[in-house]
Amino acid sequence: MRTWGGIPAAAGNITGSMSLTDFLGKDYRSALGVPVVNVPGCSPLGDNFTETVAAVLLFLQNLAPLPKFDELGRPAWLFEETVHRHCPKAGYYEEGVFAEEPGDNQCLVEIGCWGPVVQCNIVERGAINHVGGCMVAGGACIGCTMPGFPDKYSPFYKSPPGSAISGGLSKVYGGGIRRLRRMSMKTGNREPLWDKTDEVPSGWEGAKDKRAPVDKVNAYFYKKLQYRGSVNHAERNKKQPLPSSRDILRQKGVHAQRSTNVRGERV
Amino acid sequence: MCFKNLPIEFDAQGNATLKRNVADPYHYVETPAPTPIEDDPERMRQLVERNGGVRRVDFDPVTRVAGALAFHTVVDLDQREVLETASMATLFRGYEVILKGRDPRDAIFISSRACGVCGGVHATCSALAVEMAFDISPPPMGVVARNLLLSVEYLYDNPIHLGLLAGPDFSEPAVRETNPEIWERAERTRAPGRALHGYEFMSQLMTDLTPLTGKIYLECLHMTRVAREAYVLIGGKYPHPQTVVPGGVSTTIDTSDLNEIMMRVVRFFDYGRKVMAIWNDLIDFFYEVNPKYRDVGTRPANMIEPGQWDDPFAYDARFKSADDWGRQRWAPPGVIVDGELVTTSLHMLNAGVEEFVEHSFYEEWTGNGHGNDYYKFPTDPAGNPLSPYHPWNKETIPKPQGTSWKEKYSWSTAPRWDRLAMETGAYSRIWALAQSGDKDWRGSNYIHPTGHSLQIHLPKAELPNDLIEWHIPETWGAFERNRARAHCILYNAAIAYDNLLLAYDLLRKGGPDAKMSTPYKVPKDFRMGVGLWGAGRGYLTHHLEMDKGVIENYQILTPSTWMASPRDPFGNPGPYEEAVAATPLLENYEKPEDFKGIDILRAIRSFDPCMPCTTHIHTDDRTISREIITCACGSEGPHEH
Ligand code: SF4
Ligand code: SF4
Numbered sequence A: 001m002r003t004w005g006g007i008p009a010a011a012g013n014i015t016g017s018m019s020l021t022d023f024l025g026k027d028y029r030s031a032l033g034v035p036v037v038n039v040p041g042c043s044p045l046g047d048n049f050t051e052t053v054a055a056v057l058l059f060l061q062n063l064a065p066l067p068k069f070d071e072l073g074r075p076a077w078l079f080e081e082t083v084h085r086h087c088p089k090a091g092y093y094e095e096g097v098f099a100e101e102p103g104d105n106q107c108l109v110e111i112g113c114w115g116p117v118v119q120c121n122i123v124e125r126g127a128i129n130h131v132g133g134c135m136v137a138g139g140a141c142i143g144c145t146m147p148g149f150p151d152k153y154s155p156f157y158k159s160p161p162g163s164a165i166s167g168g169l170s171k172v173y174g175g176g177i178r179r180l181r182r183m184s185m186k187t188g189n190r191e192p193l194w195d196k197t198d199e200v201p202s203g204w205e206g207a208k209d210k211r212a213p214v215d216k217v218n219a220y221f222y223k224k225l226q227y228r229g230s231v232n233h234a235e236r237n238k239k240q241p242l243p244s245s246r247d248i249l250r251q252k253g254v255h256a257q258r259s260t261n262v263r264g265e266r267v
Numbered sequence B: 001m002c003f004k005n006l007p008i009e010f011d012a013q014g015n016a017t018l019k020r021n022v023a024d025p026y027h028y029v030e031t032p033a034p035t036p037i038e039d040d041p042e043r044m045r046q047l048v049e050r051n052g053g054v055r056r057v058d059f060d061p062v063t064r065v066a067g068a069l070a071f072h073t074v075v076d077l078d079q080r081e082v083l084e085t086a087s088m089a090t091l092f093r094g095y096e097v098i099l100k101g102r103d104p105r106d107a108i109f110i111s112s113r114a115c116g117v118c119g120g121v122h123a124t125c126s127a128l129a130v131e132m133a134f135d136i137s138p139p140p141m142g143v144v145a146r147n148l149l150l151s152v153e154y155l156y157d158n159p160i161h162l163g164l165l166a167g168p169d170f171s172e173p174a175v176r177e178t179n180p181e182i183w184e185r186a187e188r189t190r191a192p193g194r195a196l197h198g199y200e201f202m203s204q205l206m207t208d209l210t211p212l213t214g215k216i217y218l219e220c221l222h223m224t225r226v227a228r229e230a231y232v233l234i235g236g237k238y239p240h241p242q243t244v245v246p247g248g249v250s251t252t253i254d255t256s257d258l259n260e261i262m263m264r265v266v267r268f269f270d271y272g273r274k275v276m277a278i279w280n281d282l283i284d285f286f287y288e289v290n291p292k293y294r295d296v297g298t299r300p301a302n303m304i305e306p307g308q309w310d311d312p313f314a315y316d317a318r319f320k321s322a323d324d325w326g327r328q329r330w331a332p333p334g335v336i337v338d339g340e341l342v343t344t345s346l347h348m349l350n351a352g353v354e355e356f357v358e359h360s361f362y363e364e365w366t367g368n369g370h371g372n373d374y375y376k377f378p379t380d381p382a383g384n385p386l387s388p389y390h391p392w393n394k395e396t397i398p399k400p401q402g403t404s405w406k407e408k409y410s411w412s413t414a415p416r417w418d419r420l421a422m423e424t425g426a427y428s429r430i431w432a433l434a435q436s437g438d439k440d441w442r443g444s445n446y447i448h449p450t451g452h453s454l455q456i457h458l459p460k461a462e463l464p465n466d467l468i469e470w471h472i473p474e475t476w477g478a479f480e481r482n483r484a485r486a487h488c489i490l491y492n493a494a495i496a497y498d499n500l501l502l503a504y505d506l507l508r509k510g511g512p513d514a515k516m517s518t519p520y521k522v523p524k525d526f527r528m529g530v531g532l533w534g535a536g537r538g539y540l541t542h543h544l545e546m547d548k549g550v551i552e553n554y555q556i557l558t559p560s561t562w563m564a565s566p567r568d569p570f571g572n573p574g575p576y577e578e579a580v581a582a583t584p585l586l587e588n589y590e591k592p593e594d595f596k597g598i599d600i601l602r603a604i605r606s607f608d609p610c611m612p613c614t615t616h617i618h619t620d621d622r623t624i625s626r627e628i629i630t631c632a633c634g635s636e637g638p639h640e641h
Helices: A020-024 A047-060 A091-092 A160-190 A192-197 A213-227 A233-239 B042-052 B095-099 B104-112 B119-134 B139-172 B172-177 B180-188 B202-208 B216-237 B256-266 B267-289 B289-295 B322-327 B346-351 B428-435 B478-509 B559-563 B575-581 B599-603
Strands: B008-009 B016-018 B054-059 B069-074 B081-089 B301-305 B334-337 B342-343 B353-356 B413-418 B446-449 B453-458 B466-473 B527-535 B538-547 B550-555 B615-619 B622-626
Touching: A020 B559, A091 A160, A160 A213, A192 A233, A213 A233, A213 B322, B008 B453, B016 B346, B042 B054, B054 B599, B069 B172, B069 B575, B069 B599, B081 B119, B081 B575, B095 B104, B095 B550, B104 B119, B104 B538, B104 B550, B119 B216, B119 B527, B119 B538, B139 B216, B139 B256, B139 B267, B139 B478, B139 B615, B172 B202, B180 B202, B202 B216, B202 B267, B216 B256, B216 B267, B256 B267, B256 B478, B256 B550, B267 B289, B267 B466, B267 B478, B301 B428, B334 B346, B334 B428, B334 B550, B346 B353, B346 B527, B428 B453, B428 B478, B446 B478, B453 B478, B466 B478, B478 B599, B478 B615, B538 B559, B559 B575, B575 B599
Parallel strands: none
Antiparallel strands: B008 B016, B054 B069, B054 B615, B069 B081, B301 B334, B334 B342, B353 B413, B446 B453, B453 B466, B527 B538, B538 B550, B615 B622
16 A cells, blocks of 8 residues: 555666556546545555545445545545644744754754655554654654655655755744743743742752842743733732741751651651 | 585684585586476376365465465365475565665665565664664664564564464364364363463363454454554554664653553563463364374474574674674574574574575576676675675566466575575574573573573563473474464563663663664765564565665565575475475365365464465365455355356
C-alpha cells in the first residue's frame, strides 16, 4: 500500500512500479462508482485505513454524512492539514528554537523535517492506540504520505531549503516573543501570597523570595491591562489577610534539620 | 578450522588465508538438479502405476518478507511421503537497484521499506552499515535505544507468529478436520501446564487457538499491540521507525518514556510464561500421540546467526574489531553446523557467505568463480579472504524468464555459508548463545548460557520470579522451532529489561554517554561497510560500498532469502525444500481429495515465513485457497477456483 508508488517507483525503478492511480487512470470507477481512494502513508496508519472504510460503509448505511475526499482521492478530514500544525514541537518552531542534532528535544526542521509542507495526521492520531507518532518520538518528517515521496524529500536528514527562510524568520520573531513570554512566566509562576510576603516557602533550591524591581514594574502594568474593564484581582489579593496557619512548622519552631511530622513531633 | 568446503585455511596465529597453490580457489563444477518429475513422463508413469496417490500440490502463499512466496511439491499420498519440493520467491522489488546511485543517508529510510512486517530491523541494520562506512559510532544511549527498539519489536513479532500464523494449524478446527483421532485424545488428556495457562484439557487449549474467536488468538492480537505501543514510544511509528539516524537515534529519551516502556515490557514476563506453557504442552502432546511428529520439518541443525543487540560500551562500528564487539552482543554471533557451534567470529561468519544464482532469475556476475585476480574485493577490510560470490562482490543483474524447476524458478538467490544451506531465526539466537557459554560474556543480568541450554531468571511480575530453561533439542524440526520461539518471548523481555535498566542508569549519570547521536559528515572518498543484525526471522546483513558521497553497491541479505532459497549449484536444496521433503504425512485422509497438506504447512510455517495474506493450495484438478489469518486450515473447506 505505497499509495503513490513510493519507493518501488523511485528513481532507479526497473520494475515499472507505479501507484494504483497511475495504473488505473482517470476513468476508473469501482463497483460503487468511485475513483481510486488513496489512504497515503509508508506504511499508512491502520486506524486511518479502517476509519476510511468505516466512513464509507456508514454513509452507505445512511448512518453518517458523505465522507469528503480531496482532488487526489485522500480522505480530506484526515489529510487536509499539515502535520506541522498539530506537531508537539510546533511551539518550539514558533519561538524559533531548533534542534541542532538528532536527540535534541526542539523543533526538528534543521535536521531534516518536512512537516510544514506535508499533509499527514500522525501526531494527532498517534501511531497505534494514540501512542507515538514521528515527531512525538523525535523523528523528523520525510513526507511519506506525499506523492513526491521519496525523491522529492531526499536526501533525508538535510534541512529543507525552504526552512532557511521560514526558520530564519521565526528565529528573529520567535526569539523576541520567547523573551516576552519568559517575562510573563516570572509573574505567573508565583502565588499572589508570595508577592505580598516577598517569600517563597519552597524547600527546593533556586526559589527566589523577592522579585527584581523591573519584574515588579512589568507585572504591575501587565495586570493593569489584563484586568481592565473587569475585576482587579491584584487589588483584591492585596487586601486578603495572611492565613494564620501559614508556615506552621516554623511557627512551632521546627526546622528542616530535624525530621518531623506535620504536628511537629519528632519521628 | 570452521570451513570444510571453502578454500580457506588458518595460519599458526589463527589468521585466515586462501589455500595456496589452488588455481581457481572459488571455482566449482555445477551439479545438475534432478529432472523434475513432471518433465520425466516415464518416472511419472511408473509412480502412478505403482499407486494412484501421486499428486502435484502447489502452495501459493503471499509473504511480506522477501516478496511473495510459493511452494511446489509432488507428494505420494499412498506412501505418505513428499517426493519433490521447490520454493519460489515470486516477486522482485529491486531495493538494491533503487539504492544504487543515492546519497548513503537515504539508505536507512529506504531500505526499511524492504519489509512491511519487520522494517525496523532494516533501518538499524542499514544504519550500522552506514556508520561503518562513515567511521562513526553512536553514544551508548543511542545503542541502548536501538536495543530497546529491537527487543520490543520481537515482543510483537514472536507472539504474532505463534498466535496468528502457527497457532491456527494446531487449533480445534484444524485438528478435528485433519486428525479427528488426535482431537478425541485431546478431549481426554489433561494439560500439564495448567498452573500457567489455565486450561485443564488439551482440547480446551486447542479450542482457544481458533482464529478470530479463540481466547489465545485474541489475547495474542492484544499483546502485539502492547508491544507496538512500546515500540512507537521511541520509534515514532511502525513498521518503519522514523528515529533511526546515522550515528544513533533522534529520539529524546526521558524518564517518562522509560517508565511507559517498562510498564509494557513487564507484562511480557507473565504473558511469555503463558505462551511457553501452551507450546510446551502442545508439542509434548503431539509427540506423545505420535513420535513421528518429531520429523515434521526436520533437517540438520545448520544455522547462521549474525548476532544482535550491541553492548553499548563495546560497539565501535569498526569492521576490524567486529570479532570483539560481536561476542559481547546479547545474542552473540554463531554458525552452527550439525548442531555444533563452529565459529563465533563475525569475520568468519561474513567470509563464509556466498550467494548463488543458478536457479534464480538473475545473471551470474563472476564468470563462475574464475579470475580471482580481478574481482573487486579478494579480501575484506581486515584481510580475510572473500569469495567472488560474497555480497560485497555481488552485482544484482535481474533476468526475468519463465519458471523451470530444473533451471530457474525463484527471485530468491541461494545464500550459503561454507556452501551449506542455513536456517536462521529466533532459535539460532538462543542456540548460538546457549552453546557459546562465553565466560567473558558480559551479557545479561537474567540470561545464563550453560553450553547445552539457556536459563532465564525471570523477575517477579504478577507471577512470582522463576527460572525457566530452554534445552537444545535432540531432533531439530518444526515443533522444536515453535518451542524455541515461544521461549524467545521471555528471552526478548529479559533483554528489554536489561536495556531499560541501562537506559535509566545512563540518564542518571548524564554526560556524553547519555547523548543520542554522534555528529558526522558524509565522506567523499571510497568506503565500505556492513550491518550485521537480526530480523524477526533471523539473519540480516546490509553490505554497502560508496564513493564520492554516493552508493555504488548495496546488498541486502534477509533471513527468508536464506530459508526460502532454491537449490544451490552443489545439488543441495534450500532449507524449506529440505524440511518439507523430510516431512512424513501424518494427516488422516482416506481419499486424495481430502488431503489438506497440514503437515507440510506446519513444516513451512515453523520457519515463520511470514505470509500473512493468503495461501492457495492447488492440486492437479483444483485449487484450494485459504485465508491463513482468518480461518484455520481447511475449516471452511476447499473453494473451487
Ligand atoms: S518538528 Fe517538523 S512538524 Fe514539528 S514543528 Fe518542527 S518543522 Fe514542524
Ligand atoms: S514521515 Fe511525515 S508523512 Fe510520514 S508518517 Fe511521519 S509525519 Fe507523517
